[in-house]
Amino acid sequence: MxxxxxxxxxxxxxxxxxxxxxxxxxxxxxxxxxxxxxxxxxxxxxxxxxxxxxxxxxxxxxxxxxxxxxxxxxxxxxxxxxxxxxxxxxxxxxxxxxxxxxxxxxxxxxxxxxxxxxxxxxxxxxxxxxxxxxxxxxxxxxxxxxxxxxxxxxxxxxxxxxxxxxxxxxxxxxxxxxxxxxxxxxxxxxxxxxxxxxxxxxxKGGDFTEILKKLDHPGEGFAVSAEEAAELKTYLGTLEKDAACGREYRKRLCAEVVRLAMVAQPGLSREVMARTAEAMPLDDLLAFEKAFRNAAAKTFPAQPQLTPTRATSDVANQAFKI
Ligand SMILES: [Zn+2]
Known part of the structure; x- marks a missing residue:
């Protein structure tokens, strides 16, 4: 605390x-x-x-x-x-x-x-x-x-x-x-x-690695050739990376919507807002982000004009700029 x-x-x-x-x-x-x-x-x-x-x-x-x-x-x-x-x-x-x-x-x-x-x-x-x-x-x-x-x-x-x-x-x-x-x-x-x-x-998503491990041992219920298994594994690896990007994007968008909501509507419960954001489809999240951003810009006067020069997370910060 x-x-x-x-x-x-x-x-x-x-x-x-x-x-x-x-x-x-x-x-x-x-x-x-x-x-x-x-x-x-x-x-x-x-x-x-x-x-x-x-x-x-x-x-x-x-x-x-x-x-x-x-x-x-x-x-x-x-x-x-x-x-x-x-x-x-x-x-x-x-x-x-x-x-x-x-x-x-x-x-x-x-x-x-x-x-x-x-x-x-x-x-x-x-x-x-x-x-x-x-x-x-x-x-x-x-x-x-x-x-x-x-x-x-x-x-x-x-x-x-x-x-x-x-x-x-x-x-x-x-x-x-x-x-x-x-x-x-x-x-x-x-x-x-x-x-x-x-x-x-x-x-990482939890069970995925287990499935990939099984693909290393075809024959135990997997009727695929070694080549197919290799292909499948590569494909799944690509999907996993893409999914991780998607999750990361969604995660940041959710955080941003909650953050902006707290600025625009401080009376709102953060927990309630976070739960609501988690359950929203992506389109709705984007719409809320836009609306809260406009409202936040009106209510918070001390906007940062310059992001601090930090080596670590300049890119990450883009998502958090008001
Ligand atoms: Zn333990």
Whole structure:
């Protein structure tokens, strides 16, 4: 579970912070125009779902959360109350160890929001400590069992989360984050539980490899020649790649629709929107994306003009530009 660490008003914003912030603004902002604060987004401790991020995951998430906007779930009307992360850092907390014996490590972020009339209440709430908790969403592509080290519930792993094995509670290690969605402030007491919302997206379809393996041994119910088997295998391989591209496209489109919906309609439940998007045919998703994008452009004034120059995911970012 994340939380707002401290607000940084009063001390002014440093020149280097301003420089980082101005990579995301349409025009350069001055010190007195922005309000900055720090949040702890997530850490490597086992959470209430008996899951934890590896330290490598936190480092990847640090990249993915750069430039991501945070919204307040407080008011249905305050669609333009948004803060943007402009700096992230993975930090080891001296002298603190996790329940797994790793050095306690957390992902912190600095965020800014323009000091506008519209944002005044939100800034006051952050300063007063009323906006303490932060809920974040991300997707990972690898889950590993802490007991046997195998991919979670695959290859014979049938361990159960939270159950004790040799005195240790089984949990899942989350690796290879692929996506970080928005984060949101959750008022305390929270209407819904704050925390890290995680999605698992395996890189490969599960049973396919098993079928391909069978094709390596024709004769056991497969009346195909070795050549045919080879052809079929190549063909399936091509289809699998194409399908992966399609899935990836759909996945990004879904994420984008949810993201834009949160900007355009902050009162909407992210979970409900995500479920709805998942079930939509592609045409509908495209139509919703267009509609939400138009609405979002009207409600969010601080559009980034320049995407930050990051080597890693410039292409990926195209899909997330407002
Ligand atoms: Zn296991």
């Amino acid at each position: 994340g939380y707002v660490e401290k607000s940084q008003s009063g001390q002014g914003t440093s020149a280097s912070d301003l420089e980082q912030i101005n990579r995301y603004t349409r025009r350069p902002f001055s010190d007195d125009e922005v309000y900055t604060f720090s949040v702890v987004l997530c850490d490597n401790e086992v959470d209430r779902d008996f899951e934890r991020f590896s330290i490598a995951s936190l480092q990847k998430l640090a990249e993915l959360f750069l430039g991501r906007t945070g919204i307040s779930d407080h008011s249905m009307r305050s669609s333009d109350q948004m803060a943007r992360i402009y700096c992230t850092q993975v930090e080891k907390v001296e002298g603190k160890t996790t329940s797994c014996g790793e050095p306690y490590t957390r992902l912190t972020a600095k965020a800014y929001l323009p000091r506008t009339e519209k944002n005044r209440d939100l800034i006051t709430e952050i300063e007063a400590g009323m906006k303490k908790e932060v809920s974040v969403g991300c997707a990972v592509s690898r889950m590993t069992c802490s007991v046997c080290g195998k991919p979670w519930h695959q290859e014979g792993c049938s361990h159960e989360k939270g159950k004790l094995y040799a005195g240790e509670a089984c949990h899942v290690v989350l690796d290879e984050p692929e996506d970080a969605y928005e984060w949101s402030f959750v008022a305390v007491p929270a209407q819904r539980e704050a925390g890290v919302i995680k999605a698992f997206r395996p890189e």
